[in-house]
Amino acid sequence: MVFPQGVMHFQFNTGETPATIIASFGSTNPGLQVxxxxxxxxxxxxxxxxxxxxxxxxxxxxxxxxxxxxxxxxxxSNFIKAAVTPAFAPTFPGVNGLGISIAWLELAMDGVVPIHTHPGASEIVYVVEGTICAGFVSSFANTVYFKTRYKGDLIVFPEGLLHFQFNCGKTLATAILSFSSPTLGVQLxxxxxxxxxxxxxxxxxxxxxxxxxxxxxxxxxxxxx
Structure with a gap:
C-alpha cells in the first residue's frame, strides 16, 4: 500500500489472525496525527x-x-459561511515556481472554516478586519494552540497540521492567507x-x-x- 504525504489514511485488520506490516516513510521525521x-x-x-x-x-x-x-x-453553527478567493497554481499560473501562493478570506458572522490540513504548505493569516478565533492541533501529545486574533494580528499554521478558523466577532471578518507553496493542497x-x-x-x-x-x-x- 502507498499513502501519499499528508493525505488522511487508515488501516484495520479484516482477518481472523493478527496482522503485521513493515511501514516505510519518505522522511526521518514523518510526524503523526491520529x-x-x-x-x-x-x-x-x-x-x-x-x-x-x-x-x-x-x-x-x-x-x-x-x-x-x-x-x-x-x-x-452548522453553516460554513466562508468565502475564499485563491491565487493558487491551478487558477493563477503566475505563482508557479515561486514557492508561494495567497488567498483572500471572508467570514460572515458565525462563519467557519472547518478543521482541515494543507499537506504541502505552512499558512500565515493576516487579519484585515474583524475578529477571528483560530487554532491548530500539534502532532505532539495533541496539544491545541488556540488564540483570538484581531485586526492587524497574524496567525501561523505549520504545514500538515489540523487547523481551523471561525468568526467569533460581531461583524464580517476578512483576512489575507499566505502559503509557502503554490500547490498547498487542502483536506477539509x-x-x-x-x-x-x-x-x-x-x-x-x-x-x-x-x-x-x-x-x-x-x-x-x-x-x-
Whole structure:
C-alpha cells in the first residue's frame, strides 16, 4: 500500500489472525496525527469541536470522554459561511515556481472554516478586519494552540497540521492567507471523512462515531455508502 504525504489514511485488520506490516516513510521525521485523538483527546472546548467538525454536542462529549479530552459543550453553527478567493497554481499560473501562493478570506458572522490540513504548505493569516478565533492541533501529545486574533494580528499554521478558523466577532471578518507553496493542497476534514463513498460501517470503525452520527454526516455532506 502507498499513502501519499499528508493525505488522511487508515488501516484495520479484516482477518481472523493478527496482522503485521513493515511501514516505510519518505522522511526521518514523518510526524503523526491520529485524527480521533487529535480531535477529541485535547483541551479544546467542545463547542469549538462541534463548530469545526459538524458533530453533535452529545457525540463530541462522548468522544472527549473516551479519549480523555476536556472542555464544556456549547452552541454550534452548522453553516460554513466562508468565502475564499485563491491565487493558487491551478487558477493563477503566475505563482508557479515561486514557492508561494495567497488567498483572500471572508467570514460572515458565525462563519467557519472547518478543521482541515494543507499537506504541502505552512499558512500565515493576516487579519484585515474583524475578529477571528483560530487554532491548530500539534502532532505532539495533541496539544491545541488556540488564540483570538484581531485586526492587524497574524496567525501561523505549520504545514500538515489540523487547523481551523471561525468568526467569533460581531461583524464580517476578512483576512489575507499566505502559503509557502503554490500547490498547498487542502483536506477539509468533515468532507474528507463523510463526503465520500466509503461504507458507513467502515467509517464507524475508523472514526469511533455511532451509526446514526455517521449516517447523518454522510447525508448532510452528500456522501454515500
Amino acid at each position: 485524527t480521533a485523538f487529535a480531535l477529541f483527546g485535547n483541551n479544546l472546548p467542545s463547542s469549538f469541536v462541534e463548530k469545526t467538525t459538524f458533530r453533535d454536542e452529545a457525540e463530541v462529549k462522548k468522544l472527549k470522554g473516551v479519549f480523555g479530552g476536556t472542555g464544556i459543550p456549547g452552541n454550534t 476534514l468533515p468532507f474528507a471523512l463523510f463526503a465520500n463513498n466509503l461504507p458507513s460501517e467502515i467509517e464507524e470503525k475508523i472514526t469511533f462515531l455511532d451509526d446514526a452520527q455517521v449516517k447523518k454526516l454522510k447525508r448532510v455532506l452528500r456522501g454515500t455508502g
